Amino acid sequence: MAVWAAGANGQSIDRQALVARHNIELRQADPLAPLSLGNGRFCFTADVTGLQTFEEEYAKGIPLGTMADWAWHSFPNPEGFRLDQAMVTVETRGRQVTYPIREDSPAGQWLRANPHRYSVGQIGLAMTRADGAPARLADLQQIRQKLDLWRGLLVSEFQIEGQPVRIETVVHPRLDAVAARVESPLLAAGQMKVFVAFPYPTGAWGPAFNDWGKAAKHTTAVARRTNNRLELRRQLDGARYRCVIVHEDAGGIKPQGAHRWEIAPASGAGVLRFTVTFSTRPEAAQAASSFNEARSAAAAYWPGFWRSGGAVDLSGSKDPRWRELERRIVLSQYLEAIQGSGRYPPQETGLTCNSWFGKFHLEMHWWHGMHWALWGRAGVLEKQLEWYRETLPVMRATAQRQGYDGVRWGKMLGPDGRESPSRVGPLLIWQQPHPIYFAELIYRERKDTRTLEKYKDIVFETAKFMASFPAWDEQRQRYELGPPLISAREFGGKEYARAKNPGFELAYWRWGLKTANEWRRRAGLPPEPQWERIAERLPPLPLRDGIYTELEAPPVEDGGHPAMLASLGVLPSSPMVDAKTMERTLEHVMRAWPRDRMWGWDFPLTAMTAARLGRSDLAVDALLLDWPKNRYLPNGHNFQEARLPIYLPGNGGLLAAVALMAAGWDGAPPGPAPGLPADGSWVVRSEGLRRAP
Numbered sequence: 001m002a003v004w005a006a007g008a009n010g011q012s013i014d015r016q017a018l019v020a021r022h023n024i025e026l027r028q029a030d031p032l033a034p035l036s037l038g039n040g041r042f043c044f045t046a047d048v049t050g051l052q053t054f055e056e057e058y059a060k061g062i063p064l065g066t067m068a069d070w071a072w073h074s075f076p077n078p079e080g081f082r083l084d085q086a087m088v089t090v091e092t093r094g095r096q097v098t099y100p101i102r103e104d105s106p107a108g109q110w111l112r113a114n115p116h117r118y119s120v121g122q123i124g125l126a127m128t129r130a131d132g133a134p135a136r137l138a139d140l141q142q143i144r145q146k147l148d149l150w151r152g153l154l155v156s157e158f159q160i161e162g163q164p165v166r167i168e169t170v171v172h173p174r175l176d177a178v179a180a181r182v183e184s185p186l187l188a189a190g191q192m193k194v195f196v197a198f199p200y201p202t203g204a205w206g207p208a209f210n211d212w213g214k215a216a217k218h219t220t221a222v223a224r225r226t227n228n229r230l231e232l233r234r235q236l237d238g239a240r241y242r243c244v245i246v247h248e249d250a251g252g253i254k255p256q257g258a259h260r261w262e263i264a265p266a267s268g269a270g271v272l273r274f275t276v277t278f279s280t281r282p283e284a285a286q287a288a289s290s291f292n293e294a295r296s297a298a299a300a301y302w303p304g305f306w307r308s309g310g311a312v313d314l315s316g317s318k319d320p321r322w323r324e325l326e327r328r329i330v331l332s333q334y335l336e337a338i339q340g341s342g343r344y345p346p347q348e349t350g351l352t353c354n355s356w357f358g359k360f361h362l363e364m365h366w367w368h369g370m371h372w373a374l375w376g377r378a379g380v381l382e383k384q385l386e387w388y389r390e391t392l393p394v395m396r397a398t399a400q401r402q403g404y405d406g407v408r409w410g411k412m413l414g415p416d417g418r419e420s421p422s423r424v425g426p427l428l429i430w431q432q433p434h435p436i437y438f439a440e441l442i443y444r445e446r447k448d449t450r451t452l453e454k455y456k457d458i459v460f461e462t463a464k465f466m467a468s469f470p471a472w473d474e475q476r477q478r479y480e481l482g483p484p485l486i487s488a489r490e491f492g493g494k495e496y497a498r499a500k501n502p503g504f505e506l507a508y509w510r511w512g513l514k515t516a517n518e519w520r521r522r523a524g525l526p527p528e529p530q531w532e533r534i535a536e537r538l539p540p541l542p543l544r545d546g547i548y549t550e551l552e553a554p555p556v557e558d559g560g561h562p563a564m565l566a567s568l569g570v571l572p573s574s575p576m577v578d579a580k581t582m583e584r585t586l587e588h589v590m591r592a593w594p595r596d597r598m599w600g601w602d603f604p605l606t607a608m609t610a611a612r613l614g615r616s617d618l619a620v621d622a623l624l625l626d627w628p629k630n631r632y633l634p635n636g637h638n639f640q641e642a643r644l645p646i647y648l649p650g651n652g653g654l655l656a657a658v659a660l661m662a663a664g665w666d667g668a669p670p671g672p673a674p675g676l677p678a679d680g681s682w683v684v685r686s687e688g689l690r691r692a693p
Contacts, residue, residue, distance in 0.1 A: 013313045013685055015306050021315070022330040024147040024635060029054075029137055031061030033634040034644065035147045035154055036352060037169060040336030040380075041069035042278070043351035044123075048145055050156030050167035051180065051194070053124035054137045055210070061206045062637070062645045065119040067351040068176055069342035070280050070356075072415060073201050073239040074114040081107040086421035090484050090497065093471045097402045099484075100421040108421035115414045117347070117358025118201035118236065119209050120278045123178055123241060126193045126262060127160065135160055149334055150306060151428035152298035160186065162580035171338075172294040173301035175287055178687055179294035188270045196245055196276055197260040198234060206643045207353040220259045229288075230261065241280045244288040248273040253433070281467035305337060309376035309688050310420050312662055316683030321624050322634055329658055331636025340368055340648055341380045344387055344415055350648045352637075359412050359420060363431035363488070366570065367601045367649035367656065372443035376688040381438055388435050388458050391417030399465050406464025409435065427486040427496045429469070430505050432564075433512030435462050440693065452523050463516035464541035466509055466529050470538070479534045481505055488563035489550050501552035503541040507567035507576050510535045528605065541567060541576055547585040559597040562589045562606065569609030572666055583613050590618060595627045599637040600650025603630045604657035611661045611675030619661055619675050620682070623654065663689035
């Protein structure tokens with residue numbers, strides 16, 4: 001991988017030492033600290049046993065799931081619910097336009113919940129104490145669990161009644177497979193087996209995804225069986241997949257009910273190795289590997305990941321906060337890699353658990369996706385941009401129904417691109433320029449005609465909507481955004497009917513239309529005069545008491561996302577933004593913003609704005625503020641609240657902010673790490689990072 005910025009004194013960073021500093025080690029069970037293994041499209045989250053033994057206890061924190069990019073399910077729809085049944089007609093600049101905002105209607109509720117992601121299976125230990133009673137989490141003693149990030153290996157050790165247990169767990173980098181080696185005298189004593197169980201989905205909004213009380217609603221059938229191999233066919237309504245269990249140490253695989261199988265070792269054996277592979281493709285299921293092969297594949301894959309792309313080493317710093325910031329950086333890279341690098345934009349909770357029924361939010365994709373390009377791994381972003389190309393017809397139909405040109409990108413979506421009924425989602429607009437931003441990042445990485453040809457349809461169709469959406473105000477001689485709309489702050493009620501000219505969206509609209517015209521020039525096409533006209537004749541950013549505010553109308557109180565900072569943070573400087581006014585706005589947010597109403601990506605956003613303003617002191621402070629939703633758990637996850645125990649936009653945002661602060665941005669002052677203090681308290685060595693726009 002080409003190094004964009006060399007380490008200090010021309011020396012490369014010792015990446016293995018950097019990563020190993022932040023291997024996760026636990027000495028007690030913590031329902032908020034399960035550890036996950038994955039390959040980007042498949043993720044297995046384990047409790048302190050290294051498997052998924054204590055589901056009920058961990059459900060109180062972060063649940064234990066086995067989730068895949070392809071695992072989507074819909075409940076039957078005997079009523080034939082359709083999106084038009086959730087529509088409401090809203091006056092839009094003299095036109096009657098329909099938006100699916102009746103989320104509480106029967107059709108709205110069904111369409112929001114379907115499709116949803118589901119957990120493809122649970123793999124755990126069936127353990128008993130010497131008296132025959134089931135072992136409980138409280139019975140585990142001498143706990144020691146370590147996630148070796150460099151090798152992708154989870155090692156879990158504990159004792160039950162003085163008997164040692166050691167389990168090694170990996171996820172195969174090329175197969176959607178979990179492999180483990182269990183070693184304990186309890187195996188030989190008949191007190192320990194491994195179970196594989198299959199639930200029905202709850203279809204719930206949030207983390208609870210397993211319904212064990214619906215055994216009759218799904219099937220688990222034997223497709224093929226040999227001495228050490230069991231292939232199962234799973235069906236949940238219209239969703240189908242296969243599960244192959246390979247048991248390497250001679251023993252038995254026996255059913256324990258309709259949807260549970262137990263694996264036992266050979267009589268007297270104290271070791272049990274197995275692999276469980278999941279797939280919708282029979283040929284992939286047939287490729288199930290051994291434990292040793294899976295462990296070797298992971299040990300080869302993960303060093304390659306860590307050696308690719310960017311790295312930031314803060315170990316020479318004097319500021320005592322360096323280790324915590326570096327920990328968050330390393331663990332955020334890992335978490336994004338194992339559950340945010342698949343073919344779809346990730347959901348906010350990745351492949352660990354569900355939020356919003358497992359659907360992804362396109363406005364959040366900026367925080368999930370931008371860092372891939374800045375950290376030298378633009379291929380992941382390219383893979384996800386393919387989904388945008390595939391769903392162009394769906395988004396074009398939305399725009400046409402509403403009387404606009406081009407494509408309108410939705411908010412809360414499943415893999416087919418169909419938007420979900422919501423009081424908020426259909427009226428959001430700040431996600432609209434995202435695909436132009438992503439395409440521009442790819443072009444900066446590889447300035448060639450192939451990139452222009454590949455993404456020009458996305459860029460131009462996005463810009464067509466952006467040009468048809470604003471309305472001309474003859475009296476003020478300007479183009480206005482809305483009403484109706486909902487700004488990035490996502491205020492509630494029916495204020496959308498009079499909301500107009502949100503500051504961030506105005507700046508983003510200008511940048512997006514001008515960048516789309518630059519793409520036309522690069523492609524040898526004349527620029528669109530109307531795009532340029534609109535970009536130059538948008539209103540000024542709204543002000544209140546000398547600082548930038550969310551909207552021109554209606555007035556919005558402090559709290560929630562400080563989205564007005566994104567006009568200079570997410571975006572490069574422009575004539576629309578006055579630096580002194582933005583600095584006053586930044587200081588107001590740091591001083592007076594309600595702490596409990598900020599969310600995980602607000603802190604990186606604040607840091608990026610501070611860095612571009614030359615306030616590197618505030619940039620670092622913003623990343624490490626001890627505020628409720630800026631908490632990073634021992635496993636690296638950004639905790640928000642009980643219903644949203646993890647939040648990947650916080651992790652992705654952190655990586656984007658650190659890249660900007662360490663590698664700089666267009667127009668940044670010369671010198672290393674322009675976004676961090678230059679007083680000697682921070683010594684930053686970075687390599688492989690890209691300059692931000």
